[in-house]
Amino acid sequence: MASDKGKPPEEWTQRRIQSIEVGFQVIRAMEAANGPLPLRDIAAAAGMPPSKAHLYLVSFVKEGVAFQDPATGHYGLGRFAIQLGLSAIRQLDVVEFAREELAALQRATGFATYLSLWGDRGPGIVSKVDGERQGSLAVRLGYVLPLLNSATGQVFLSYLDESETAGVRQDEIAAARRDASEEAATLAPRITTAKDIERIVETVRRQGYAMTINSINSSFAAMAAPVFDYSSRIVATITVLGSDKQLAGPRKKTALDALMTATHRLSERLGAPGRGQKGEESETPPAAPKPTRAKSTAGR
Template identity: 45%
Template sequence: MTAKIRTQRRIQSIDVGFRLIRVLEGASGKLPLSKIAELADMPASKAHLYMASFVQAGLVEQDPVTMRYGLGRYALQLGAAAMRQLDVAQVSREALDMLQSETGLLVFLTVWGNRGPVIIAKVDATVEVLVSVRVGHVLPLYQAATGRVYLAYKARSAIQHVETRERPVDATLKQRAEESLALIRQRQLAFSDSQINAGFASISAPIFDYAGEIAAAVTALGMKNDIDIDPQGRTAQRVHAAAVEVSRKLGCPPDVLREDFADPISNDRKSA
């Protein structure tokens, strides 16, 4: 019984201490002890003991001139380590399942591989889709909505080797794809209509990491009759929402994500 009580007290102590860390996390700058204690709803004398321990551990640092407190270097190291350990497939699983449930479409997740966008996870459509989509499949850059998402966000130096190895595409198709990249960045969405498989359409959205760089892309694919490729339609909004949800879990800065869903070219369904 005694051991159980000690363990419980220790957990409670951590919970109390991290109320102070959360105050510092939400602050726009360093704060005086009195303000930290007030926001954490605890006496300043108690807060001081915790802060002293956090300073010693490197989680918190104190300005020697102003005596104000802020997060320390070790807090930054912990955050960076947490980001490195995030598995985008695992983080995306719930959003992919929800997107498939809401749309009934085939949904898949891609990351950038040495041969281009490669599918690493998928959720099958409610109705069988008569097109080959398998984990490990690499998608083309110019014909696929998914590929054009990476064209829009990856540095050209990082994709030149893939462009060189891809089969030559129609010059007109390539030009239209290039011209669509600015609009894809505005929408944070790309669309494909019968450009790989006749009768099929897809919508793809970028997923961003903690640095605001593209980490993956989520795509919904279906028969043209089953998928609404209106940039302001419900399917587009749901694909975008799934990408935003995963991006936030990866620590994406809020200012990177598109919040306003008003389409910059409301009647343009094919240029992207």
């Protein structure tokens, strides 16, 4: 291999190792799955013959990037992949800085608090502090929230560039339209039109926060606000989650004030220009959801 000595840095960036790029097609196929997959499915998703995918998987299993279930023979991401992801999260300043804000917010409100970052499939929870009266609701690290029907998602919907949310937005609208004729209970009105989205975005931007009640889980409410960086770009959201009777009732103002203070302080630490700290009640909030039974008590 020729030496890079004497070459300008811009030439170094153009040199690549093709086998690594091909191998990442296999990793991405496993990352996009909801669980371990058979070899044929991984190969198809990676766009290569099963024999070729198998060679990469053998190496990934040896290094801990992947594992193979001895009972089914299916492959999934291994311990090292998990450690790598957690290490990347730890290196993000916003996650480190947010820890004390989440703890302070939980102490001030008694509710569960969590930080979410935007990913390829929507907003994912990366840090949390459990509430004092959390009940049966579990907030799980790594959980990807809906874009349109969660307070967290609606904040990203309102402040991210449309091009970044387009794919997730279209998938959720399509799913809502497919289900529209079914009698299966849903906890909130389906969001299926551009007007629905415009109403959400206008309300969230005016208020500076989003709130959903019984949207994903019956008897729970969530309130979320954005965190901005030095370029005034949204980099995260902080969310408060608790009983709808409390968070959407007598303790709403206390929780909202504490939430807006936390996101404002965190934004300042990330170098965000001064922003007016909103949090006023909206005169025309999004349509009230229709509470029905929840299919699951998974974390929002």
